[in-house]
Amino acid sequence: MLELPRPRKSKKQSNRTDRYRAWAEINLSHLKHNVEELKRRLPKDCRIMAVVKANAYGHGSVPIAQKLQSIGINSYAVAEVSEGIALRKAGIQGEILILGFTSPWQFADLCRYDLTQTVLNADYAMTLNQYGKKIKVHVKIDTGMGRLGENVDQVERILSIYRQPHLIVTGTYSHFSVPDSDLKEDIAFTNEQINRFYRLVHVIQSNGFDTGRLHLQSSYGILHYPHLRCDMARPGIALYGAIDVVKDNDESSVSLLPVLSLRARVIMVKRVPAGSSIGYGRLYRTTQDSIIATVSIGYADGIPRCLFEQGGHVLVKGQRVAIAGNICMDQMMIDVTHVEHVEEGDIVTLIGQDGDCRITAEEVAVRCHTIPNEWLTGIGSRVDRVYVN
Incomplete structure (x- = not known):
């Protein structure tokens, strides 16, 4: 018995x-280690924009951002305005990018808390501009994800975004849909997303517009496409070490905790x-x-x-x-x-x-x-x- x-x-x-x-238990030393590992994999002039949306993937957005700020990270991405406001009220400095939709009744908060808004498409750019005050924005380009962003083929509509007088464009970006896949057709699709993005960037710049900082890679993009010509990368789940990492046995391999x-x-x-x-x-x-x-x-x-x-x-x-x-x-x-x-x-x-x-x-x-x-x-x-x- x-x-x-x-x-x-x-x-x-x-x-x-x-x-x-x-x-x-949130191990902040592991967070610091992961940042260093991701930086090591990226080109030296590519900065980290830490994705701390959804309460930093359940880890606690304010303490995570405070730790990141203490080790030199000064760009953050969140899903919506209230997440950005919470970071500002906690003393987080630097750029805070809103990745999703912000209602016009919240545009005042974008200005009040110095938040950067994603431009979802050309029509949304007009709505932002009609607010009548200067708003910092990043322009989202849909290169194949089919979610947010003006379609990459709509060149004139995209150029109209950069013409809006009250929008201060500080970045232009897109998002991969299958960067974690090793299937030949998915790799080809991702490479085409990359090519579409850079062809468009060339057109925008040829028309005399400043695209601001360019960014394409999220976590799996950093792991599988680390050498892209980007100014920033947006790690989310990789920051928190809950991801299958690349095992390539060379100096570019990454070990996340x-x-x-x-x-x-x-x-x-x-x-x-x-x-x-x-x-x-x-x-x-x-x-x-x-x-x-x-x-x-x-x-x-x-x-x-x-x-x-x-x-x-x-x-x-x-x-x-x-x-x-x-x-x-x-x-x-x-x-x-x-x-x-x-x-x-x-x-x-x-x-x-x-x-x-x-x-x-x-x-x-x-x-x-x-x-x-x-x-x-x-x-x-x-x-x-x-x-x-």
């Missing part, structure tokens, strides 16, 4: 950082007999007398419910343990039968290192048929962010 571990004494618990129910680890605590341990069902739907059944631990994190904190169905694991005391049953809103259960002396208060690692074992954001994303970007940005506001060096 399995014995249930004795509860810890409160004095012992007080020696640990048990103030957190669930928390993400994960910035975020996600942890929670065991809040209850119980012994159950063989044949017991665990969780909603009774989908997990014990095949032997077992020890089940309940953990203080759930899908409201961003843990994908499908993780159980896809055979997901967590780490406890340096060992992989199976998720036991459907993940609940605020808790999840794990089967710790084979782990010795699991007790209330023990740390459970969902992303990160524990002893010799490691679970990466990429592993969880692949298991759940998604990408690390979605998984990390879904980590909820109830999860405390703890910044460490």
